[in-house]
Amino acid sequence: MSRRGKMERAWILLLGQIFMGAWSLSREEKGPNFVLMMVDDLGIGDLGCYGNATLRTPNIDRLAQEGVKLTQHIAAAPLCTPSRAAFLTGRYAVRSGMAGYGKLGVFIMTAASGGLPEQEVTFAELAKQQGYATSLIGKWHLGLNCERSDDFCHHPNRHGFDHFYGITMTNMRDCQPGHGSILYMISSHIPTRSIGVAIGTVAVLHVLGVISVTRKMLLCFSLVPAVFLALFAVVVFTYPYLNCFLMRNQEIVEQPFLSENLTQRMTHEAIQFLQRNSERPFLLFFSFVQVHTALFASAAFRGRSRHGLYGDTVEEVDWSVGKLMETLDSLGLRENTLLYLTSDHGAHLEEISSNGEVHGGWNGIYKAGKSTNWEGGIRVPGILRWSGVLPGNKSIDEPTSNMDIFPTVAKLIGAGTPEDREIDGRDLMPLLLGEVERSEHEFLFHYCNAYLNAVRWRPANSDSTWKAFFFTQNFSPENSTACLHTHVCFCTEEYVTYHDPPLLFDLSRDPSETTPLTEREVPDFHAVLDVMRRAASRHARSVAPVPNQLSLGNQLWKPWLQPCCSTLSQLCTCSRDDPPEGGD
Ligand SMILES: *[C@@H]1O[C@H](CO)[C@@H](O)[C@H](O)[C@H]1NC(C)=O
Numbered sequence: 233m234s235r236r237g238k239m240e241r242a243w244i245l246l247l248g249q250i251f252m253g254a255w256s257l258s259r260e261e262k263g264p265n266f267v268l269m270m271v272d273d274l275g276i277g278d279l280g281c282y283g284n285a286t287l288r289t290p291n292i293d294r295l296a297q298e299g300v301k302l303t304q305h306i307a308a309a310p311l312c313t314p315s316r317a318a319f320l321t322g323r324y325a326v327r328s329g330m331a332g333y334g335k336l337g338v339f340i341m342t343a344a345s346g347g348l349p350e351q352e353v354t355f356a357e358l359a360k361q362q363g364y365a366t367s368l369i370g371k372w373h374l375g376l377n378c379e380r381s382d383d384f385c386h387h388p389n390r391h392g393f394d395h396f397y398g399i400t401m402t403n404m405r406d407c408q409p410g411h412g413s414i415l416y417m418i419s420s421h422i423p424t425r426s427i428g429v430a431i432g433t434v435a436v437l438h439v440l441g442v443i444s445v446t447r448k449m450l451l452c453f454s455l456v457p458a459v460f461l462a463l464f465a466v467v468v469f470t471y472p473y474l475n476c477f478l479m480r481n482q483e484i485v486e487q488p489f490l491s492e493n494l495t496q497r498m499t500h501e502a503i504q505f506l507q508r509n510s511e512r513p514f515l516l517f518f519s520f521v522q523v524h525t526a527l528f529a530s531a532a533f534r535g536r537s538r539h540g541l542y543g544d545t546v547e548e549v550d551w552s553v554g555k556l557m558e559t560l561d562s563l564g565l566r567e568n569t570l571l572y573l574t575s576d577h578g579a580h581l582e583e584i585s586s587n588g589e590v591h592g593g594w595n596g597i598y599k600a601g602k603s604t605n606w607e608g609g610i611r612v613p614g615i616l617r618w619s620g621v622l623p624g625n626k627s628i629d630e631p632t633s634n635m636d637i638f639p640t641v642a643k644l645i646g647a648g649t650p651e652d653r654e655i656d657g658r659d660l661m662p663l664l665l666g667e668v669e670r671s672e673h674e675f676l677f678h679y680c681n682a683y684l685n686a687v688r689w690r691p692a693n694s695d696s697t698w699k700a701f702f703f704t705q706n707f708s709p710e711n712s713t714a715c716l717h718t719h720v721c722f723c724t725e726e727y728v729t730y731h732d733p734p735l736l737f738d739l740s741r742d743p744s745e746t747t748p749l750t751e752r753e754v755p756d757f758h759a760v761l762d763v764m765r766r767a768a769s770r771h772a773r774s775v776a777p778v779p780n781q782l783s784l785g786n787q788l789w790k791p792w793l794q795p796c797c798s799t800l801s802q803l804c805t806c807s808r809d810d811p812p813e814g815g816d
């Protein structure tokens with residue numbers, strides 16, 4: 233090569249490097265891409281990397297090995313709707329009105345008017361404003377409509393997600409015929425004892441001749457349960473048609489949805505999203521519909537695990553995680569994508585199928601499960617991988633929260649968090665990078681619906697992690713750690729026992745919360761509780777009153793809000809789920 237040729241080549245190389253440098257700088261300035269994965273109802277004890285020896289989760293285990301594993305990652309609530317509201321906004325669900333005051337803590341009808349209020353800011357909204365492509369694939373469970381069946385006031389598209397493919401409600405047993413959990417819920421609301429007492433009293437009075445019940449009256453009275461039963465049958469029969477549908481953006485593409493291959497279809501949709509957006513920053517929230525009941529797994533996974541259908545679904549979820557990792561690798565996005573995997577709360581221990589098969593997950597050494605604030609209800613997997621930035625094979629035992637993702641994303645994309653409201657999450661990066669040793673969460677508050685149930689305190693000057701319960705839910709049967717009679721544990725007065733002084737545990741010594749501590753074991757017992765009580769009331773004062781999105785009125789089925797992709801006489805059925813080629 234001539235001298236001139238060499239010079240030219242060097243010049244081109246230099247220019248190229250400057251150009252590439254500027255390009256990667258601009259990408260860097262924009263922050264990484266995000267793939268945030270949330271599994272529904274997954275127990276911390278279901279994953280290999282958290283100690284399970286028989287359920288196979290090789291892809292998730294690899295994610296943990298290549299990244300940071302949080303061992304004290306805490307869901308902001310032990311139920312789907314409030315936990316997800318808190319995750320998306322970085323705020324306890326009471327602040328947005330997404331924590332109920334009654335028994336029911338989640339939405340169970342699509343035609344309910346409650347949902348994540350418009351003025352709440354999600355991390356997707358922040359990312360969208362910064363030029364990110366944003367997508368939610370999978371479960372939403374934060375409302376749909378307000379006033380009409382197509383105003384979509386609570387829809388993911390209104391909360392920062394450009395693209396949506398999934399279900400706006402939750403997967404329910406009732407989505408598959410003959411599995412009804414609605415049955416449990418409604419029947420737990422029937423005051424059977426009072427009805428029995430009333431009938432008995434009337435019968436006795438009749439026999440004693442105090443009153444006389446005529447045949448006509450008897451007929452009228454028996455009409456009430458008959459009408460009730462008929463209504464009940466209608467609800468159970470129509471439930472899957474009215475509540476279990478799949479949407480692409482604001483169009484219903486399948487009603488009711490076919491679950492069998494749903495994880496596969498969602499995975500395919502996610503891969504397409506990643507491919508479409510590989511040249512620009514993106515944020516994908518992949519929200520698994522599994523492993524909530526009704527369980528389903530596609531043919532390739534059915535009957536393969538050592539833990540029945542439940543294990544099969546977990547293994548399919550793991551396969552899906554592997555597919556997303558593989559796609560990022562093949563697109564060359566491994567180094568500038570932050571992956572996160574968690575569960576919305578602990579495993580649902582009451583999920584025993586009608587033939588006695590265990591359909592709920594495993595919470596390892598942690599007590600109780602979903603719907604409680606014992607560690608089994610709120611301690612969830614928390615795995616973060618960002619190759620080349622975060623350390624690999626690292627485990628952190630400090631308290632962190634699923635609300636931390638909000639400020640972490642905000643900081644990384646240079647968006648800043650809204651200043652006109654309380655943000656309860658904390659930026660995770662300093663802890664993940666090892667710049668600080670201690671979590672910024674000195675206190676975490678554990679809510680049972682809208683009721684402050686317990687406080688966690690990690691004092692700066694000690695190794696203890698205190699947890700104090702103001703009340704605990706009554707288990708049924710009593711010697712279990714679940715509420716089998718009601719399917720979930722409730723938070724209202726008649727279902728709980730109040731504690732004064734609060735029940736105190738030190739999680740650093742008793743992570744399974746087996747024995748409450750007494751004054752004898754803890755010399756400064758009262759001082760510790762005092763600090764926690766004061767923190768609780770300080771926190772309570774910071775919660776501004778807002779409209780209750782889960783009030784009875786906002787939970788009720790409102791026919792005029794009911795989405796239906798055909799006509800009522802066609803039972804709202806349709807099936808046109810053809811993924812579009814390219815484009816959003
Ligand atoms: C699921 O996928 C399998 C093979 O990929 C196919 O044979 C089966 O028909 C699909 N089931 C549904 C319900 O689409």
Ligand SMILES: *[C@@H]1O[C@H](CO)[C@@H](O)[C@H](O)[C@H]1NC(C)=O
Binds near residue numbers: 283284286592593594
């Ligand atoms: C692994 O998970 C399964 C399914 O949830 C559970 O039955 C089993 O007890 C777990 N095993 C261990 C060792 O944690």
